[in-house]
Amino acid sequence: MAEQQKIHPVPDVEAPPQTSPTAPLVPEGTLKSDRGKPVEEYPPFQRTLPAMHPKPPKKRSCFCRCLCWTLSLFLLLIVILGIIVGILFLVFQPKLPKYSIDRLQITQFDLSSVDSSLSATFDVSITARNPNKRIGIYYEGGSRINVWYTETKLCEGSMPKFYQGHRNTTVLLLPLSGQIQNGTGLLTTLQEQQQQTGNIPLRLRVKQPVRVKLGKLKLMKLKFSVRCGLVVDALSANNAIRIQSSSCKFRLRL
Template sequence: MADQQKIHPVPDVEARPQTSSTAPLVPQGTSISEKGNPVGEYPPFHRTFPATHSKPPKKRSCCCKCLCWTLSLLLLQIVILGIIVGILFLVFQPKLPKYSIDSLQVTQFNLNSVNSSLSATFDVTITARNPNKRIGIYYEGGSRLEAWYTETKLCEGSMPKFYQGHRNTTVLVLPLSGQIQNGTGLISALQQQQQQTGNIPLRLRVNQPVRVKLGKLKLMKVKFLVRCRLVVNALSANNAITIQSSSCKFRLRL
């Protein structure tokens, strides 16, 4: 039994740890294709597109630039003018003048039996009021004053040149004269109007060029347009004419 054979354990080959020499040829996480090459070793695929060049911006034409500059300057002028008008309005506080017809006298209203023409001469008394305390009014020449019955102009005249100061009231007696060709038809229409209504409606139109004075500054010439409606009891020469109603409207025209 002394010669009993000793048995030494043989190390398990399958349990040996893998060394660098036995490391797998393909890294972990990659697969092997059928041809033996790993898929991860192919170079990445890059798709190329044709190069595109952006068009240069179009240059604005000279006409477009001139139009832009013109509109800008016009807008600037409007803004400046608005500021100036606002300042003047706050400083001078302008008020519209007022007008009224106080009396009407018929000095001539005769029918010519030879040619059936009618000669008319009126004296109209107008009161002009300037309520402004810092604004004066220069009444210039070239005015026109007309008296109408419906669509027929009876007579015409003009206003004198004068200056109306601050808060001033001026009374004007203005002569008007005219001649109507179809006087017979007009006399018949006036008589029929008076019999039906007991009165005769008239219209008075005034076109007056003026210059407004702001302090010491005299502005450009403008026109005062006055439209008056009045109703009288009759139209006959050398008789007292009564104004039953009268109203005037004022308008400014540049």
């Protein structure tokens, strides 16, 4: 039996080496320079800013809402009251009353022989004028009238209750009385001033509660004060006292 021959495959030396047809010669992302070396390409520089997040709106608290409503209602009330006062002013055209002291008579002004107290009794004539066409004045009880010399109260009294109508003039004759303890020094001072200057300054103060009547509407009680300064030629009993000057100022308080 003939010996079998072994056949060995011979490689083809003329075949080119197998390479991947899609492999690039230059790595991706680089540029080929003139010398054959690849040049890396960098992305352009970009400046990044921090992200800005909008702040959530603040919620108003219940207190702020209540305060805003309260202020709005208060302003509205002021506007309404201003309108009402303006209408009343145009309709009634209010004017302040006027007062004057017309006469002063002293019925008693002497010292007591027992305790040296000074007793004083004055009769004061006051004229009250109401110039309003549609406004009346109710003079209520609880008034007070004082007569002062410097810091010493000489006598006091009150006004009667009465109603003063529209455009009315009322003359009041008011008795005032008082007693000053240790009046010897005061009487001496008054006599010296009368001899030196020929006049004695006095101050008269009136505090009076009233009610104003607008048409048929009677308003709440108010208080007014009258301050009068007068100068007389003497302070002595049973003599004619002449008023040299007199001026009064009116002031209203709620």
